Amino acid sequence: MNKGQPIYRAYSQYLVEKYGEKVYKLPIKLPITCPNRDGKLGTGGCTFCAEGGTVFENLPDYGSVKQQIKNIRKQIKGKYKANKYIAYFQKFSNTYMPIDAFKTYVEDAVTDDIVEIAISTRPDCIRKEYLEFLSDLRMRTGIDISFELGLQTVNYHTLNKINRGHTLGEFIDAVLAIKKYKFEICVHLILNLPWDNMDDVIENAKVISALGLEQVKLHALCIMENTMMGEQYKAGKIKLISVEEYKERVITFLEYLYPDIVIQRLIGRAPKEDSLFVNWNMSWWKIRDEIHEQMRSSGRYQGKKADYLGGKSLG
Numbered sequence: 364m365n366k367g368q369p370i371y372r373a374y375s376q377y378l379v380e381k382y383g384e385k386v387y388k389l390p391i392k393l394p395i396t397c398p399n400r401d402g403k404l405g406t407g408g409c410t411f412c413a414e415g416g417t418v419f420e421n422l423p424d425y426g427s428v429k430q431q432i433k434n435i436r437k438q439i440k441g442k443y444k445a446n447k448y449i450a451y452f453q454k455f456s457n458t459y460m461p462i463d464a465f466k467t468y469v470e471d472a473v474t475d476d477i478v479e480i481a482i483s484t485r486p487d488c489i490r491k492e493y494l495e496f497l498s499d500l501r502m503r504t505g506i507d508i509s510f511e512l513g514l515q516t517v518n519y520h521t522l523n524k525i526n527r528g529h530t531l532g533e534f535i536d537a538v539l540a541i542k543k544y545k546f547e548i549c550v551h552l553i554l555n556l557p558w559d560n561m562d563d564v565i566e567n568a569k570v571i572s573a574l575g576l577e578q579v580k581l582h583a584l585c586i587m588e589n590t591m592m593g594e595q596y597k598a599g600k601i602k603l604i605s606v607e608e609y610k611e612r613v614i615t616f617l618e619y620l621y622p623d624i625v626i627q628r629l630i631g632r633a634p635k636e637d638s639l640f641v642n643w644n645m646s647w648w649k650i651r652d653e654i655h656e657q658m659r660s661s662g663r664y665q666g667k668k669a670d671y672l673g674g675k676s677l678g
Contacts, residue, residue, distance in 0.1 A: 370658040371617050371665035374578070374627040382478055387445045389435045389477075391428055392454040393468060397485060399528030400455075404487070409515075410525045410591035411553075411584060413637070428471035436476075449479040451511075458484040458493045466496055473500070479507040481549075486512050486537035487529040498544045509547040511580065512537060517570045521558040526591070531570075538574050549578035549627055554612045556584060557601040564612045568619035573672055579624055581616070582631035583609055583650075586640040593639050606643040610654050614663055622666030629654055 369376075378386040400408040426434070432450060439445055450472035458465065472480055482497070489510075497508045512534065516522060519530045534550075541548055550571055554564055571579060584603065586596045595601045604612075613629055629651050633641045642650060658664060670676065 368664065370655065370663070371626050372622065372624065374625050377625045382447055384447060385443065385445055386447045386449060386478060387439050387443060388449045388451040388481070389432050389439070390451045390453040391431050391472070393428075393452065393457065393460075395455045395457065395460050397456045397528075398459055398488065399526060404528040407526060407591060409527055410595070411586065413587040413590055428468050429474075432472060432474065432477070446476060447478045448476055449481055450477050451481045451483070453483050453511075455483075456485045456488045457482050458490065459488045462492050462496070465493060469497070469500065473504050473506060477506060479509060481509045481511055483511040483513070485529065486514065486534040489537040489540050491540070494540065494544050494546075497546065507547075508544075509549065509578075510541055511549045511551060513551045515551065515553045516556055516559055516563060517567050518556075518559055518563045521556050521563070524558055525556065535574065538576065542575070547577040549580055549625075550576055551580045551582060552616075553582045553584050554616060555604050555609050557603060561612065561615060564616050565619050568616050568669075569671060571624065572619075572621040572669060577625060578627055579620065580627040580631075581613060581629050583642055584640070585631070585633040585638060585642075588637045588639060596639055603640065606645060606650060609643075610650065610657060613654055614658055617658075617665040618663055618668040619671075620665055621669045621672075622664075624665075626665070 375385070397408060398404040400406065428450075432448075436448060439448075452468070452472075457468075460468075469480060469482075480497075480500075500506065501508050514531075514534050515525065515527065517531050517534075519532075522530055538548060552567055554567070586593050586603075592601065596603075609630075617626070630642065630647050632647045635641060
């Protein structure tokens with residue numbers, strides 16, 4: 364690792380490189396659900412997901428997309444002096460609604476200072492008519508389109524245990540479909556799910572690299588009241604790793620991840636209210652900073668062990 368070389372490819376710097384200045388996300392929430400909550404594929408949702416989903420930002424009450432953008436832009440602009448934004452359709456599965464409603468919501472996000480629209484959804488909710496519409500929108504407006512896909516882990520046994528309602532196969536299928544339209548993809552992962560080990564962490568990095576995904580967002584597992592996982596936690600049926608092990612998993616994941624993949628975050632934020640376990644009772648930024656320090660002091664960096672594709676393992 365050369366002196367001054369970044370330890371990983373940070374999202375904030377990537378946005379500056381792409382758009383020429385700082386860009387901030389404006390999270391938008393819609394009155395929608397997921398197919399493993401409403402009975403289509405299952406009920407109850409993911410075992411870690413609370414009734415309101417896994418969105419923890421302090422968002423205003425539901426309103427029109429234009430009103431939400433206006434309100435959140437006002438908050439951010441005063442604090443960060445931002446001039447460009449990403450409209451982030453964040454909560455639940457945003458492509459799991461009628462296509463006409465989807466078109467209306469997304470069209471309402473098109474304003475002069477929106478440079479990108481990010482669509483958060485599940486891998487099994489990717490359909491051609493939605494992709495065709497977004498491709499046309501990009502052509503008409505010049506606004507970039509990206510997807511944020513919740514995967515959580517490549518371990519399909521764990522996916523079944525957390526009631527995801529899909530397997531790794533559906534994720535790969537979604538990635539291939541989205542890539543036909545040249546939209547960037549950010550995958551969400553939880554590196555400390557109770558049934559995963561370091562082999563799963565490394566395989567996460569390898570699969571993401573092999574698929575050529577552009578971005579990754581890491582979360583530490585948050586256990587909330589009134590969830591199935593919350594009941595498992597209180598009953599002592601699941602055990603969580605230590606914060607030291609979590610930091611080691613993040614660093615190892617980055618070492619096996621190809622260096623051109625952008626890292627949106629290393630650990631998520633979550634509220635203390637109604638929570639049973641959040642980030643080992645530590646500030647998310649403290650854990651992030653300790654990961655940074657450990658990587659710098661030990662000479663570890665993103666891509667250091669990414670030598671396994673294209674026959675490279677044979678030497």
